Structure formats: structure tokens, C-alpha cells
Amino acid sequence: MEVRFCDTTLRDGEQTPGVAFTAEEKVAIAVALDAAGVHQIEAGIPAMGPGEIEVLRRVVGAVERAGVVAWCRADQRDLDAAVASGVSAVHVTIPASDLHLRVKLGKTRAWARERITACVRDATDRGLLVSVGFEDASRADDAFVTDLAGELRGLGVTRFRWADTVGVANPIALHTRLRALVEAVPGPWEIHAHDDFGLATANTIAAVQAGFTWVSTTVTGLGERAGNAPIEEVAMALRHLLELPVELDTAAFRPLARLVAGAARRPLPAGKAVVGDEVFDHESGIHVHGVLRAPATYEPFDPAEVGASRRLVLGKHSGRAAVRHLMDRHGIDAPDEDLEPIVGLVRAHATTHKQPLSGDDLRALVRRVATGRTAPPTAPRG
Numbered sequence: 001m002e003v004r005f006c007d008t009t010l011r012d013g014e015q016t017p018g019v020a021f022t023a024e025e026k027v028a029i030a031v032a033l034d035a036a037g038v039h040q041i042e043a044g045i046p047a048m049g050p051g052e053i054e055v056l057r058r059v060v061g062a063v064e065r066a067g068v069v070a071w072c073r074a075d076q077r078d079l080d081a082a083v084a085s086g087v088s089a090v091h092v093t094i095p096a097s098d099l100h101l102r103v104k105l106g107k108t109r110a111w112a113r114e115r116i117t118a119c120v121r122d123a124t125d126r127g128l129l130v131s132v133g134f135e136d137a138s139r140a141d142d143a144f145v146t147d148l149a150g151e152l153r154g155l156g157v158t159r160f161r162w163a164d165t166v167g168v169a170n171p172i173a174l175h176t177r178l179r180a181l182v183e184a185v186p187g188p189w190e191i192h193a194h195d196d197f198g199l200a201t202a203n204t205i206a207a208v209q210a211g212f213t214w215v216s217t218t219v220t221g222l223g224e225r226a227g228n229a230p231i232e233e234v235a236m237a238l239r240h241l242l243e244l245p246v247e248l249d250t251a252a253f254r255p256l257a258r259l260v261a262g263a264a265r266r267p268l269p270a271g272k273a274v275v276g277d278e279v280f281d282h283e284s285g286i287h288v289h290g291v292l293r294a295p296a297t298y299e300p301f302d303p304a305e306v307g308a309s310r311r312l313v314l315g316k317h318s319g320r321a322a323v324r325h326l327m328d329r330h331g332i333d334a335p336d337e338d339l340e341p342i343v344g345l346v347r348a349h350a351t352t353h354k355q356p357l358s359g360d361d362l363r364a365l366v367r368r369v370a371t372g373r374t375a376p377p378t379a380p381r382g
């Protein structure tokens with residue numbers, strides 16, 4: 001089974017407070033996502049007005065392989081705007097929880113049923129492909145969602161999105177709930193997870209294990225509040241933890257992450273899983289000792305798979321194997337008896353400077369140890 005990706009960097013990603021992409025940035029990100037092989041790009045919200053409609057038109061014109069979908073409320077005016085944007089697919093969202101229906105909108109479940117049914121009919125009559133999103137599904141009554149999805153499936157909905165809008169799902173309970181849902185209403189289901197408790201990727205994987213075949217992701221997890229499930233994490237976890245085929249160009253993730261980080265003005269953390277600058281660095285003595293024998297000892301996959309390379313760095317936690325390896329790499333020679341004192345100086349240097357040592361730093365420390373060894377003993381006092 002191949003899992004399909006609907007990337008929403010340009011919709012939910014851009015909803016991150018303070019983030020606003022220009023038209024050029026949106027087109028560039030869409031083209032990069034397309035080149036990376038995502039199946040569908042959720043490119044924006046036509047109801048926002050003429051500016052967004054024009055950007056959507058440009059994205060539709062620029063993307064070659066992926067489908068482009070416009071996000072809509074369950075409102076005919078949003079569908080009008082989507083048609084004006086030139087997309088052939090719309091994603092129409094209806095709040096599913098009573099909290100959202102009653103408290104936020106002052107509406108009932110009957111209203112939701114009537115409204116989304118009318119929108120789906122309207123959209124299909126206009127020749128649009130329609131997916132339906134259940135907003136706040138994780139806090140909704142499962143029976144309501146199941147019944148409504150069953151009714152809508154008969155109207156030609158291409159897939160359903162189950163949204164954990166405020167990130168409150170937990171992977172184990174989610175798996176049970178979603179498996180029952182897929183059994184009751186077979187067909188494509190998409191998971192849209194938020195990361196408020198740091199569980200967006202875990203919940204996305206759990207949904208796939210439950211039978212969901214589409215995942216909603218954003219580059220680096222950009223999105224409302226704590227964000228969404230990061231495309232790079234979900235793709236690598238599907239491939240390596242579930243051993244599912246992932247046909248995306250995973251080497252594109254790192255340049256894509258930098259493109260989005262720049263456009264979003266949100267620096268990429270060095271330790272960001274898969275795409276951070278330093279996630280393939282090793283410093284600890286035991287790790288470097290192992291990696292020198294077999295990288296798999298301390299790496300879950302080959303960094304080359306995402307266009308990265310491993311670095312062995314010298315720091316406070318280094319051991320002799322790392323020091324010897326880096327001395328060899330930099331063409332520095334020293335007898336084995338010097339290794340222990342060199343490691344001691346490496347620790348002290350890293351603690352003082354709070355960064356990995358360069359080749360020149362190491363050379364200077366090796367020289368210091370050699371000088372201390374060969375220096376004549378100081379004369380005793382007195």
C-alpha cells in the first residue's frame with residue numbers, strides 16, 4: 001500500500017501566526033513540493049479574496065504533477081471563489097464536534113448534515129473533485145461522523161479528512177477509533193494531525209496503521225499553534241518504521257525545509273528531525289566508536305537518503321576512538337600514550353568554547369600534550 005500525501009504548507013502552514021507567503025514564495029514552494037512528488041497540494045483559501053484567488057491560479061498553472069486543492073468552508077460562496085481560482089478539486093470542511101457546532105457556530109448536527117450535503121452536491125454538479133473534512137473530529141461523537149461520512153460517500157466524495165484540530169488524540173486510542181471508522185465507511189481517509197502535545201507524527205502513523213491511506217502534512221510541521229505533522233518525519237517513519245513504499249524524493253526535504261523556513265521567517269532548529277543541520281552529527285565517544293564500525297549502530301537510516309552526510313565532531317563527550325579518527329583525518333600524528341591527555345584537553349576546550357573543535361583546535365591541543373611530554377622537568381624548589 002502506498003500512502004498518499006496532501007501537503008498543506010500553503011494553507012495550514014501559512015495559518016501560523018505571523019507567517020504570510022508572497023505569491024512568488026507560494027508558487028516556489030508549490031513547485032518544490034510537486035518536484036518532491038507529493039500527490040496533492042492544498043494551496044490556499046479562495047474565500048480570502050481576489051489576492052488569494054490569483055495566487056491559487058498561479059499555483060495551478062505552475063504545478064505539473066500534483067493535484068491542487070482549494071480549502072473551503074461549507075459555504076456556496078467559498079465554492080464560487082474556488083471555481084474562480086481555476087482548481088479542479090475542493091476540500092470542504094464542516095465542524096464535527098458539538099463544541100464547534102453549538103458553541104462556535106450556534107448550529108446543530110442537523111444543520112451540519114444539511115449544509116455539507118448541499119455543498120457536496122453543488123461542488124460535484126460543478127464538476128469539481130470533492131473531499132470533505134471533519135473539523136475537530138477527535139472531540140466529536142464518532143457515531144455522528146461515521147453516519148455522516150456514510151451518507152456523503154454515496155454522493156461521490158473522493159475522500160474524508162479526519163482532523164485532530166487541537167492535537168488531543170493519542171496514538172493508541174486513535175488507532176482503535178479510526179480502525180472502527182474505516183471498517184464502517186471504507187475508502188480513502190486522510191489524517192490531519194496537530195502537534196499540541198508533540199504527537200502529530202505519532203498520530204499520523206497510528207492512523208495509517210488503522211487503515212488511513214492519505215496523510216496531511218506540512219514542511220517542518222509549520223502550522224497553527226504547535227503545527228502539523230511534518231512531511232519529512234511522516235515520510236521517513238512510514239518507510240522505515242512501517243516499511244511502506246514512499247515514492248517521494250526524500251532528498252528534496254532538506255532544501256524544501258530551508259525554502260519554507262526562509263519564506264516563513266522561522267529559523268530551522270539544528271536538531272529538527274530529518275532536516276535539521278546537526279541531526280546526523282555524532283560526538284559521544286561510545287557512539288563514534290560504534291559508528292566507525294557500522295553507522296547503523298547509531299543511525300536509523302543512511303543520511304544520504306535525505307541528501308545529508310554524517311559528521312563526527314569532537315566535543316566534551318568524545319573518547320579516544322573519535323580523537324584518533326579525527327587526528328588521522330586531519331593528518332595529525334601522536335603516540336597512543338598521548339590520547340588520554342588529548343581527550344582531557346578536548347573536554348576542557350569544548351566546555352570553555354561551547355562548540356565542537358576544529359582541526360586546528362585539535363592540532364594545537366596535540367602539540368600542547370607533545371610539548372608537555374618532551375619538556376624537561378622543572379627543577380625542584382629550595
Ligand SMILES: CC(=O)SCCNC(=O)CCNC(=O)[C@H](O)C(C)(C)COP(=O)(O)OP(=O)(O)OC[C@H]1O[C@@H](n2cnc3c(N)ncnc32)[C@H](O)[C@@H]1OP(=O)(O)O
Nearest residue numbers: 012015045047048072073074075093094095105135165224
Ligand atoms: C481548523 C482550521 O484550520 S479552519 C481554517 C481556518 N483558516 C482561516 O480562518 C484562515 C482564513 N480565513 C479568513 O480569511 C476569514 O476567516 C474568512 C475569509 C474565511 C471569513 O472571514 P469573515 O467573513 O470575516 O468571517 P470571520 O473570520 O469573522 O468568521 C468566520 C466565519 O466563517 C464561518 N464558518 C467557520 N467555519 C465554517 C465552516 N466550516 N463552514 C461554514 N462556515 C464556517 C463562521 O460562522 C463565520 O461566519 P459568520 O461571521 O457569517 O458567522
Ligand SMILES: O=C(O)CCC(=O)C(=O)O
Nearest residue numbers: 093133134135136163165
Ligand atoms: O481541513 C479540514 O477539514 C481541517 C481543518 C484544519 O486545519 C483542522 O481542523 O486542523
